[in-house]
Amino acid sequence: MVAWLQRLVLPPMVMAVCAAGMTATRWLAEEGWQDNRVMLWTAGALAVASVLIMFSASYAFHRAGTTLHPQKFQQVSALLVNGVFRFSRNPVYLGQVLLLAAWGLLLGGIGVWLWWGLFFAYLDRVQIPREETFLRANFGQDYDVFCRRVRRWL
Numbered sequence: 001m002v003a004w005l006q007r008l009v010l011p012p013m014v015m016a017v018c019a020a021g022m023t024a025t026r027w028l029a030e031e032g033w034q035d036n037r038v039m040l041w042t043a044g045a046l047a048v049a050s051v052l053i054m055f056s057a058s059y060a061f062h063r064a065g066t067t068l069h070p071q072k073f074q075q076v077s078a079l080l081v082n083g084v085f086r087f088s089r090n091p092v093y094l095g096q097v098l099l100l101a102a103w104g105l106l107l108g109g110i111g112v113w114l115w116w117g118l119f120f121a122y123l124d125r126v127q128i129p130r131e132e133t134f135l136r137a138n139f140g141q142d143y144d145v146f147c148r149r150v151r152r153w154l
Contacts, residue, residue, distance in 0.1 A: 010070060010071065011070055011092075011093060011096060011122075011123060011127055012096070014119060014122050015096050015099075015100055015119055018100060018115040018116065018118055018119040019100060019103055019115075021115040021118075022100075022103060022104060022107055022112040022115040022116070023107065025109070025111040025112050025114070025115065026107040026108070026109050026111070026112055029109055029111060036108075039105050039106070039108065040105075040106065042102075042105055043102040043103070043105035043106040044102070046098050046099070046101055046102035046105065047098075047099060047102040049095075049098055050094075050095040050096070050097075050098035050099040050102065051095070051099070052095075053084060053088075053091050053092075053094055053095040053098070054091070054092050054095035054096070054099075056083060056084040056091065057080075057083075057084050057085070057091040057092045057095070058092070060080050060082070060083045060084065060085065061080065064077070064078040064080055065077060065078070066078045066080070068092070070127060070131065073131070073134040076134070076135070076138065079135065079139045079142055079143060079146065081146050081150070085150065086150065087150070087154065088150065088151065088152075088153055088154055089146065089147065089150050089151065089152050089153075090123075090128055090152060090153065093123045093127070093128065094153055094154065096119075096123075097116075097119065097120055097123065097153075100115075100116050100119055101116060104116050124152075128152065132147075
């Protein structure tokens, strides 16, 4: 991929594009916002959970003195295996997926889930494998042990 394009293709940017696509899809369907209270509460709970997960992971990166930036691999100085990383190898991406799911529940409609699926596929098939390759090369056996102990998502 062209270097300038790689700098633009960051997971939060892809998430924003997908969220906009979800919104446009819902708008084009000419339907209103979701008014089902169960869906609203579920969306709220997912949004809160996603923010807590992402904050916890971000704080762990900060405490360890390593980078959270998904493209600055050369600055990774620690393999995080404690805290929220005991449950997911990718808690920041998990939080982003949950946040986008909350948005999908709030919007309602089936068409919005295509965008959610595209975001999930991008993370699972493009972004995460690049990071895993780097982590395996730099942390070797420690990373392999971590992968056997903790799932990619949950």
